[in-house]
Amino acid sequence: MKHILIAEDHAVVRIGTKHLLKSLIPESIISDVDDFDKIVQELQAKSFDLLILDINIPGGNNTKMVEAIRNISPGIRILVFSSYDEQQYGLLYLQAGADGYLSKEAPEEEFKSAVLSVLDNKKYMSQDMQQLNINRLINPKEYLPDPVVTLSPRETDVLNLLKEGLGTAKIAEKLNLQLSTVSTYKARIFEKLGVKNIVELITKLK
Template identity: 45%
Template structure:
């Protein structure tokens, strides 16, 4: 019997995902939620084998969600299933501690393979992510075609919050770092992306993500 939590704010996606999971593992007990606070409550009260986690959910906390889940259930398998940019975010989420990263544009057979892989082998990455990891390992100094790929995990967190309109003090509180650290990360982001203001940052990122 597999115990699965689906954290996804679109009911049709939850239904389709659960259908695929039950096709792979017929004996499944499942819980569903559309927001992160409720997800944490379920994680704290139920022993789980698999968490299928969307990143863009109400009250989501980016990379911090992984750390909070791991503090409650260190051994649980976490599969990110999201529409965020796989090329930009997948490696960072794998480093943050998830077992797999799957794009919502994936085909049904690939979703089935991903679920089976994380629950049997403990790991899944798409062919795209495999190529990214291979390039980084073979040529670690190679310049990335997309400058967003040069950002660190923390820089991405700060950038996303800046793009949401958060101020330095708010970002410091959300990420549990000092205001001066936020300013340092902001400066690094601006330097790497060649911008001088948050407005220019928004325009640059919008172009790079098209």
């Protein structure tokens, strides 16, 4: 019997994910939570075989979540299930210790394949991502890393709002962050992308 934890803050996605898991593993026992603090509480209280993790979950939002989860439950299998671009974040989270990365746009059969692969102690990424990584190995000069890939999910959120023309205060309000936190993210974005102001940022991203 498999014990599975779904970490997802959107109720409709939780319900759909649970339905797919039940159809795939009928005897499974499935729990769900909607923020990172509750992940920690569940892992401290119970033993799980698999965590299906949305990386844009309140209280988390970066690769440090994987390390924290591993510290509590070293043997748990972690399948990241995210709307974030796989080419931009897939390898990043696998390198951080996740066992698989799956886009929320993936078809039902791919979801099932990913779950079974991860539960079978294998790593999982889509065929497109596998091919991209092979191409990167064969022709590294043609696949120079995009500096945007180095941004954390939360930094990417801030970047997207900066591109929309929002100021620091509006971004803080929209993302429910401290003003100083947004300023820190903004400074990191500028540093990682090698720009000094918003004009240079927008020009670089065109």
